Amino acid sequence: xxxxxxxxxxxxxxxxxxxxxxxxxxxxxxxxxxxxxxxxxxxxxxxxxxxxxxxxxxxxxxxxxxxxxxxxxxxxxxxxxxxxxxxxxxxxxxxxxxxxxxxxxxxxxxxxxxxxxxxxxxxxxxxxxxx
Numbered sequence: 659x660x661x662x663x664x665x666x667x668x669x670x671x672x673x674x675x676x677x678x679x680x681x682x683x684x685x686x687x688x689x690x691x692x693x694x695x696x697x698x699x700x701x702x703x704x705x706x707x708x709x710x711x712x713x714x715x716x717x718x719x720x721x722x723x724x725x726x727x728x729x730x731x732x733x734x735x736x737x738x739x740x741x742x743x744x745x746x747x748x749x750x751x752x753x754x755x756x757x758x759x760x761x762x763x764x765x766x767x768x769x770x771x772x773x774x775x776x777x778x779x780x781x782x783x784x785x786x787x788x789x
Contacts, residue, residue, distance in 0.1 A: 664759070664769040671759040681764050688757035695750040702743035709737040724784070 702709050713734040739747060762769050
């Protein structure tokens, strides 16, 4: 597990969340903030142009090791976010994290436990975790 806990952040979210306390409100705000993250990245590509997408089929050879496949796989991202776009994406990711934490709070789920569970799953399943 990471050296820093997400618990203080979740506690602060709980203290600040007054207006959207309903589970349905939080779920819709979480979805809305996820869309805002996608929009911020899209604007970095289509309006600013600081990054671009050059996508093509990912190479795959079942005879290669996971390490070799990682070297071949592309992110499809070319360039780097400019300072303005970086600030915007960070802001939107923060809002998304806020509502993810709020959802965890309402469902009595500690995000540290979620992170621990996901880390154990990745360690157990390794390369096949998300395939």
